[in-house]
Amino acid sequence: MTAHMLHIDHLGHRYGVGPPVLADIQLTVPDGQLVTLVGPSGCGKSTLLRCVAGLTRPAEGRVTLDGEPVDRVPDRLGVVFQDYSRSLFPWLTVRDNVSLPLRRQGLGRARRHEEAALMLEQVGLAGTGKQHPWQLSGGMQQRVALARALAARPALLLMDEPFGALDAQTREDLEDLLLRLHREGGLTVLFVTHDIDESVYVGDRVVVLAPGPGHVRADLPVELPPVRDQIATRALPEFTELRAEVGRAVRPAGTATP
Amino acid sequence: MKRGEALLGCAGAAGAFAVCETLSRTGLVPSADLPPASEVLARAVELGGQAAFLDGVAATLQAWAGGLGLACALAVPLGLLLGSVPAANTAARVLIEFLRPVPSVALIPLVSLLLGSGTATTVTLVTYAAVWPILFNTVYGMGETDPVAKDTLRAFGFGRFAVVLRVALPSAAPFIAAGIRISAATALILAVATEILAGFGEGLGIFVAQAGTATDGTRDVLAGVVWAGLLGLVINSLLVGAERRLFPWTPDHRARRA
Incomplete structure (x- = not known):
């Protein structure tokens, strides 16, 4: 029995004969951790999530969940997609x-x-x-x-830019809801976002993915109190420092186009 | 339908009625060729009180319903198969593209020759004509299934068959229903046309055919046509109403509600 809920080992992927979208991803998520995966669009973060979910079979490397290799959709998995209107059944x-x-x-x-x-x-x-x-x-x-993703009491919750389509106020409410559920239920979460602020506010740890092909550029612990507050936490110097550090990793000097 | 629309519809019908009435009354068209609309309508009402005529209408509707029901029973499962197994779709395409353009009416003599001129012939032809819209709409609707919805179900560990049954089928249902509505109209055409060509037996088409050979039968022919049109109108309204009740989530119906 391992204390590592999720283990991603030398994972690489390409769609068909296209260019590689992910290369040599190495990532271990311990039980009960909320890891945010942040990066610009096209860095392969959604593909990585699909590989973990067993929806896409990676071309190289492997994913193990609770010690079991993921070669199909694992049991006790919860997934929340960005597009709720398409993901819920009307x-x-x-x-x-x-x-x-x-x-x-x-x-x-x-x-x-x-x-x-x-x-x-x-x-x-x-x-x-x-x-x-x-x-x-x-x-x-x-x-x-x-609620649907949590109903089956998942061992791992995957969230693909879940709050990206919501307005700012609603989005903050849902971030706080997720944090509360994570705290109270000890959920292990892999949370994909392109929002740097959100990645720091929500995460126990921020993993920055960079494109061409997608690889891990930075892996940063979030040393903020577990109980967070939208106003107070975001005003902490630790928050702003980490946000700047994540920002620099997402968008290294010289790559920004005016 | 909104009240204004209903009023306009009535105005249109009244206008057409007035034109036909005037053409006939003023002698612009000989009244043997076009009896006054009021007389046609009166005759149609009168026919509604005749048991023999109503039995004929019932016989036509029976063939219509039997053929349409049979078409649904054939086309929906076949559409589900073709829509979910690409190889089956490719294999069937040539045959379908060959059969589809054959006008069903052109098959009346052939089927009559094979099956005689009874209910079996009518039902067979109605079925043949009604299969296509239902089949194509089912396959199309399956193709429109949202990939996010499919991924959602897969991510909860459901297999291929469950995805077809729980996502593809319900999301294709509004398309299938629209196909059935289109087929219902075609089926009525075929039911009446087959009877007209058969010329004897019992049915609305038989009534029209026999009136057509009688001297001064124009009024009866037109009264029969009014009945056919009325049946089509009632059937269509019932199906549209059913669709609205069954599929309240489709964008069309939601806009109507808002």
């Missing part, structure tokens, strides 16, 4: 969306509904179970997607 009620992953665990209908109600309460959406996703606001829909 023909199902909120409750049925959330309880869908539980069908695979063979839970009965009553138990599934119970779990769904519990998860919805966790994300602050108690009482919305009988509505349909498209009747809710964007922020509420992404909360539903989060």
Whole structure:
């Protein structure tokens, strides 16, 4: 038994005969850590997430989850995609969306509904179970997607730019919700974002990916108090320093175009 | 339909009615060729009280429903297969592209020769004509399945078959329903046309055919046509209403609601 939930070993990938999008990625995520993966568009961060999810088979290297090699979609995985309106099923009620992953665990209908109600309460959406996703606001829909991802009690939660499509206020609320769930539930999370501020605010650790082909450029611990506050934490000198450091790694001097 | 639209629709129908009435009453068109619209309408109402005529309409509707039902039973599963197995789609394409342009009406003599001029012939031809729109819309709808929705289900550990059943089928359902609505109209054409060409038996088309050979039968022919048009209108409205109730999430229906 290893204490490392997720282990990515010399992973490389290319689509068909195209240029490599990822090369020699080496990354280990311990149990209970929230790792943010930040980088410019085209650095292969979404591809990396797909490889971890078992949705894309990497051309080189391998991924192990809880000691088991990932060669198909692993059990006990939760995924939240950026595009909640496409990821939630409009023909199902909120409750049925959330309880869908539980069908695979063979839970009965009553138990599934119970779990769904519990998860919805966790994300602050108690009482919305009988509505349909498209009747809710964007922020509420992404909360539903989060509740669904958590319903199966995942060992690993993967989030692909989950808050990228939301307005600033909603996005901050959801960042804080994620932090609370992470703190209380000891969730292991791999969180992809292109937002440098968000990567620092949300993460226990920030991994910077650089393009051409995608590789790890920096791996920085976040030494901020675990309980964070949108105003106070962002004003801390440690926050601004780390944000600058991540910023420099994402966009090294001389590469910025005016 | 909004109230203004309904009023305009009624105005259009009233205008057409007035033109036909005037053409006939003023003698611009001999009333043997075009009886006054009011007389046609009166005759159509009168026919609605005749058991023999209504039995004929019921027979036509029975053939229509049987053929359309059979077409759904064939086209939807076949469409699901072709839509989810690319090799099957490629293999079937040549055959389908060859069969599709054959006008169903042109097959009436052939099928009559093989099956006689009874219900079996009508149902067969209705089925043949109705299969295509349903089949094409099913395959098209499957192709429109959102990749994010598919990935979502896969990420929760569901297999290929579950993806077809739980994502592709429900997301294609509005397309399939639209195909069925198009087919319903074509099916009615085929049901009536086959009866007209067969010339004896029982049905709305038989009524029209027999009236056509009678002296001064124009009024009856037109009254029969009014009935055919009315059936088409009622069927279409019912199906549109059903689609709106069944698929409230489609952008069309959501805009209407807002």
